[in-house]
Amino acid sequence: MPAPVIRESEVDVLIIGAGPAGLMAANALARAGTNVRIIDKRPAMVAAGQADGISPRTIESYGIGERLLREACQVHMAAFYNPNMTGGIERTGRAPDVTAPTARYPFEVALHQGGIEAIFLDSMHLLGTDVERPVIPTSIELSTDEAELTDSAAHPIRVTLRHLDPLDGKAETEIVCAKFVLGADGAHSWVRKMFDITMDGEQTEFIWGVLDMIPETNFPDIRNKSLVHSNNGSCLVVPREKDKIRIYMQLSDKDVLDPSTGRVDKDRMGPEQLLQVAQKSLHPYKLAPVDEIDWWTLYIIGQRVASRFSVKERVFIAGDACHTHSPKAGQGMNASMNDAHNLVWKLTQVLRGWADMSLLKTYESERRKYAQDLIAFDKDFSTLFSGKPQTHENEDGVTHEEFLRAFQTYGGFTSGIGVHYSNSAIVNNAHQSYASNLIIGERVPPRVFVRAADAWPYELQDLLPSDSRFKVIVFTGNYNDTAQRGNVDALAKELEKPERFLKVYVPGGKESMFDIITISQGKKEEVDYLEFPDVLRPHWSKVLIDDTDVTGNIGGQGYSYYGVGPEGALVVVRPDGYVGMVAPLQKVNDIDTYFASFLRPSL
Amino acid sequence: MPAPVIRESEVDVLIIGAGPAGLMAANALARAGTNVRIIDKRPAMVAAGQADGISPRTIESYGIGERLLREACQVHMAAFYNPNMTGGIERTGRAPDVTAPTARYPFEVALHQGGIEAIFLDSMHLLGTDVERPVIPTSIELSTDEAELTDSAAHPIRVTLRHLDPLDGKAETEIVCAKFVLGADGAHSWVRKMFDITMDGEQTEFIWGVLDMIPETNFPDIRNKSLVHSNNGSCLVVPREKDKIRIYMQLSDKDVLDPSTGRVDKDRMGPEQLLQVAQKSLHPYKLAPVDEIDWWTLYIIGQRVASRFSVKERVFIAGDACHTHSPKAGQGMNASMNDAHNLVWKLTQVLRGWADMSLLKTYESERRKYAQDLIAFDKDFSTLFSGKPQTHENEDGVTHEEFLRAFQTYGGFTSGIGVHYSNSAIVNNAHQSYASNLIIGERVPPRVFVRAADAWPYELQDLLPSDSRFKVIVFTGNYNDTAQRGNVDALAKELEKPERFLKVYVPGGKESMFDIITISQGKKEEVDYLEFPDVLRPHWSKVLIDDTDVTGNIGGQGYSYYGVGPEGALVVVRPDGYVGMVAPLQKVNDIDTYFASFLRPSL
Ligand SMILES: Cc1cc2nc3c(=O)[nH]c(=O)nc-3n(C[C@H](O)[C@H](O)[C@H](O)COP(=O)(O)OP(=O)(O)OC[C@H]3O[C@@H](n4cnc5c(N)ncnc54)[C@H](O)[C@@H]3O)c2cc1C
Ligand SMILES: Cc1cc2nc3c(=O)[nH]c(=O)nc-3n(C[C@H](O)[C@H](O)[C@H](O)COP(=O)(O)OP(=O)(O)OC[C@H]3O[C@@H](n4cnc5c(N)ncnc54)[C@H](O)[C@@H]3O)c2cc1C
Numbered sequence A, B: 001m002p003a004p005v006i007r008e009s010e011v012d013v014l015i016i017g018a019g020p021a022g023l024m025a026a027n028a029l030a031r032a033g034t035n036v037r038i039i040d041k042r043p044a045m046v047a048a049g050q051a052d053g054i055s056p057r058t059i060e061s062y063g064i065g066e067r068l069l070r071e072a073c074q075v076h077m078a079a080f081y082n083p084n085m086t087g088g089i090e091r092t093g094r095a096p097d098v099t100a101p102t103a104r105y106p107f108e109v110a111l112h113q114g115g116i117e118a119i120f121l122d123s124m125h126l127l128g129t130d131v132e133r134p135v136i137p138t139s140i141e142l143s144t145d146e147a148e149l150t151d152s153a154a155h156p157i158r159v160t161l162r163h164l165d166p167l168d169g170k171a172e173t174e175i176v177c178a179k180f181v182l183g184a185d186g187a188h189s190w191v192r193k194m195f196d197i198t199m200d201g202e203q204t205e206f207i208w209g210v211l212d213m214i215p216e217t218n219f220p221d222i223r224n225k226s227l228v229h230s231n232n233g234s235c236l237v238v239p240r241e242k243d244k245i246r247i248y249m250q251l252s253d254k255d256v257l258d259p260s261t262g263r264v265d266k267d268r269m270g271p272e273q274l275l276q277v278a279q280k281s282l283h284p285y286k287l288a289p290v291d292e293i294d295w296w297t298l299y300i301i302g303q304r305v306a307s308r309f310s311v312k313e314r315v316f317i318a319g320d321a322c323h324t325h326s327p328k329a330g331q332g333m334n335a336s337m338n339d340a341h342n343l344v345w346k347l348t349q350v351l352r353g354w355a356d357m358s359l360l361k362t363y364e365s366e367r368r369k370y371a372q373d374l375i376a377f378d379k380d381f382s383t384l385f386s387g388k389p390q391t392h393e394n395e396d397g398v399t400h401e402e403f404l405r406a407f408q409t410y411g412g413f414t415s416g417i418g419v420h421y422s423n424s425a426i427v428n429n430a431h432q433s434y435a436s437n438l439i440i441g442e443r444v445p446p447r448v449f450v451r452a453a454d455a456w457p458y459e460l461q462d463l464l465p466s467d468s469r470f471k472v473i474v475f476t477g478n479y480n481d482t483a484q485r486g487n488v489d490a491l492a493k494e495l496e497k498p499e500r501f502l503k504v505y506v507p508g509g510k511e512s513m514f515d516i517i518t519i520s521q522g523k524k525e526e527v528d529y530l531e532f533p534d535v536l537r538p539h540w541s542k543v544l545i546d547d548t549d550v551t552g553n554i555g556g557q558g559y560s561y562y563g564v565g566p567e568g569a570l571v572v573v574r575p576d577g578y579v580g581m582v583a584p585l586q587k588v589n590d591i592d593t594y595f596a597s598f599l600r601p602s603l
Helices: A020-031 A056-060 A065-071 A115-126 A146-150 A190-194 A271-282 A332-351 A359-387 A401-407 A484-497 A558-562 A588-596 B020-031 B056-060 B065-069 B113-126 B146-150 B190-194 B271-282 B330-353 B357-386 B400-407 B482-496 B558-562 B588-596
Strands: A007-016 A036-039 A074-075 A077-083 A089-096 A108-110 A135-142 A156-165 A173-183 A199-201 A206-213 A213-215 A227-228 A236-237 A244-250 A287-288 A295-301 A304-306 A315-317 A448-451 A458-460 A468-478 A514-521 A544-545 A570-575 A577-582 B007-016 B036-039 B073-075 B077-085 B091-097 B107-108 B137-141 B155-164 B174-184 B199-213 B215-217 B225-228 B235-239 B245-251 B287-289 B294-305 B315-318 B448-451 B458-461 B468-476 B516-523 B543-545 B569-573 B579-583
Touching: A007 A020, A007 A156, A007 A332, A020 A036, A020 A115, A020 A332, A056 A332, A065 A115, A074 A236, A077 A401, A089 A401, A135 A190, A146 B235, A173 A190, A173 A448, A190 A514, A199 B400, A206 A271, A236 A271, A236 B448, A244 A271, A271 A287, A304 A359, A304 B174, A332 A359, A359 A401, A401 B458, A468 A484, A484 A588, A570 A588, A577 A588, B007 B020, B007 B056, B007 B155, B007 B330, B020 B036, B020 B056, B020 B113, B020 B330, B036 B137, B056 B065, B056 B330, B065 B113, B073 B235, B077 B400, B091 B400, B107 B357, B174 B190, B190 B315, B199 B271, B235 B271, B245 B271, B271 B287, B357 B400, B468 B482, B482 B588
Parallel strands: A007 A036, A007 A173, A077 A227, A173 A315, A468 A514, A514 A544, B007 B036, B007 B174, B077 B225, B174 B315, B468 B516, B516 B543
Antiparallel strands: A074 A108, A077 A089, A135 A156, A156 A173, A199 A304, A206 A244, A206 A295, A213 A287, A227 A236, A236 A244, A448 A458, A448 A544, A468 A570, A570 A577, B073 B107, B077 B091, B137 B155, B155 B174, B199 B245, B199 B294, B215 B287, B225 B235, B235 B245, B448 B458, B448 B543, B468 B569, B569 B579
């Protein structure tokens, strides 16, 4: 039989790997109407187990919160156990699981990785995008032609794909020419290896044992996240959806490895042995699965960060492909999805011809710094966690107070709320004082405002969706104050000028590329939305007031919460919900300059 | 051709009419696993228009809230307009649209009737129940055999159905023998007529004009509910989903009727004329549809209540079939769905063999009283609304203050929150003082408690779903207090005795027919759910504590809010969320007596 003709096609973005990072990216790109394909070598999605922790910031963003809140288990409380005098453990105390005062959802949620992936898969499917599987790439070539590399319309990457289970009559091999490739192919990333990207960090690997089950137990904190320090080995209990729980145990090489080969020996450490390890750690409490063990794994991981996250801003890696660390702080899935979240709006803006290719450089600068912080945190926290607890015999051990303090200090980090991007083309620190609590480089904290037209209370975060558009929030001050009204009217006039960003980039319609949101001081009984200048209310729903709802129970005090004074402020919010810049109402030209540094004027 | 053989079949419940009342019933019965069929004479569901207002209580109950909150428009604010000196109108003030301090959702929502019906249709469809249409009943016969009528397993009703559009080869006519029939067939109910049920009340009919559109306007309260009193005719503006609005106008006979025939003449009053009526009323504000009129109707209705709501507790009528009134207070759909909600749990309990047929008598006693109150309210409110406003020329007119006071006084009624069922087999007023704010005969007001096992804050109403089961809330007081623990342990012992309701009616399993919810005083950092007696925690999720969540922002003070003291209380909540009775912990026998009056001991 003659070899079938090899099909060759073009695509804007090819994603390799359909874990949390790849799926997050594929779904967001599909929603943005981008031409995207995603492949995975596994014949089917993850059915159970793997990562399961979702942090508060991840619930806030990306529009997946609604379904997460319906399906996942919420973790509000942490419990701390330490050795007691009789060789077992006892509770030292309970504390909030999340320490992040501005979190909209002040808790973590837990759901098995397949449940999380399904949220993306279902959403993509409705848009006609599905994962192609089982498919692997067998070669990848990036053009070296500078002209091609800098032309955002070119397809400088050539990838050969092999369909491992091709449909009858379909070719096994195809060639895809892509504008961009995302390697979201996990800790052993093929893409990373093809471009010789090294992983920096210690080479030590840690071995984790993980058990998922419905427990029969008299352990009183089985539905809380329990951090158990025990002289019989530490463990971490995480409650899960339905009646399930998960237990993490850090194992030592000798328990797991076959000394003759140095490889994991599943006869030494299978589910029964793992259960025994957990039982020892929880003594004197009883623990046994109601039925059988739901899922288990031995999970071997180092603490490392890739030296580069991109090759010429054409090939990117994200997720476990560029950083690996212990599962303890529950960051695996979150960091991976956040990488993708950071990248996709930039790709979308470039693909639409809105932004310059240079915007893509900020992906590596923002996310690699974050990954390094993550590893540093993971090391500190792991040491505390694995360290011997303080006891009579071991006076130098870790005290409960030390541990609790670390747990809470790191709250901003583990919750994802504290992520801070440094100065760059898209993070401009100039006028912070005009909105002193809308920290430039951090996400906009949640706050309720009421709509002027109908007094409907809205969470501002819900008006800042990840839809690839920049939002410009105009804090007008009190528009019913005559002097301030003059300032606002002057601003409106400025915004309408042809040289201003609203006109330079979107001559067609002001709603396409930027979203204007107006927030006025005033009372819902008095403000009339129709009085605001046209440019500040592209739609009646866009004017908010800093007042309570009709019951007086929610909303209000937003100006002072955000640190905005009666003189008002302009706040640019990036498509991913981070504050990009702040300016006084009189400095529209500073905003012009900000956008000019990475947007392309429309022709 | 020979007439096809007529098929004869049996069904538990046959519902005639698939408007809000019929669909609410069909969906609830299908969810309860009941054998139900529903027919409608219309070939397709309502596409636009008709009723659109959903009151706060309706959002709270039935599990439809989530989708309503996603799809519908929220109405928070009401605006009041009155004549000004120059022949037009001006705003007198704004006020909350809903005056019902305990409402969980302190607003109304608006969505066209088809959108509401779709919620039920989609839910039923997943359970395999769809509306059969176009189908009409052509005869109905109720057995007169007393033995058959009192045997809940008998099928004493014989209905002939005609399929107006039969499938090829299928018979046009069939005979259905039903245990129960529900006539939810609207204001001109065929079922009502077949059983000669009269409609009591004045025979006058009122004519309403209704317009739905996306408006182009400078009326500043177009997104609020605006009650416009004008010398050029009163009207009511209701904001709707997307950018739509609705305007209601009460019309006079001479505008609408052809004097020679006395019938509605659509040439006199079509959409253009209705628009002119609205424009006159809103003068000096401008109003025009952006595109075309979305929907319009002339809606003719009297204020009447059916003399009976049931025939021998075998045939029932619900919704517009038993009460009609003006659309102004937005009660049409709400009252109809609430009728069905009241009936279906009773039918389900009888069909399952749990309750005696006598339980069904409470449908008429509860809902007919409500309907009479509704008509009385509608008359008062209509008079105020249609009355001339007070002006210089008309000093006896209705003042804004009078009108606002009425609007707020009736808030409990229009919100649905104030519905109160009187003493009956299922409403027992005996021990009100043990939970003085859980008013016996009213719905349980919302309140957040935290789960003992995991500190997850839960809205109590969400733990009282409409699932056909009675809930018994055990307020234990502080279980860590030694004396009180004695009382609670004694109660637990009582509850386990074979003569107690938990054992008499459900020897099989305590979770099947009653749901026990335990609410303790105490602190989430200290309470261990495992300490509570087994009977008070059929599942770990069933123990709550009256404390705030970990942030201190939600929950707490529930005992005092509900008027429960440290001595605790037993509260029986009906399957529809209404308080059925209250008792001190020591009076389990009073609860036995309550259930004994309408439940059937299991064999
Ligand atoms: C067995 C296992 C157990 C784990 N257990 C835990 C845990 O208990 N707790 C925790 O927090 N984290 C755990 N993790 C880590 C967690 O799953 C990751 O941090 C998270 O999923 C990272 O997401 P990602 O999308 O970057 O990578 P992954 O989820 O690893 O997804 C990578 C995807 O790429 C695909 N792929 C890889 N190579 C190729 C290729 N050449 N061609 C095509 N497709 C390819 C893979 O099939 C996979 O679907 C576990 C991971 C594994 C593999
Ligand atoms: C044209 C119209 C306009 C309306 N406009 C408004 C409004 O603007 N605002 C407002 O608040 N309310 C309005 N209403 C009233 C509102 O629709 C009702 O109060 C509400 O729908 C009551 O619900 P229901 O289920 O009791 O009755 P309906 O919604 O009337 O449902 C009755 C159902 O029974 C079916 N049916 C009737 N007879 C038979 C039969 N013999 N065999 C089979 N099926 C049958 C009908 O096709 C219908 O689907 C309007 C009603 C109508 C008919």
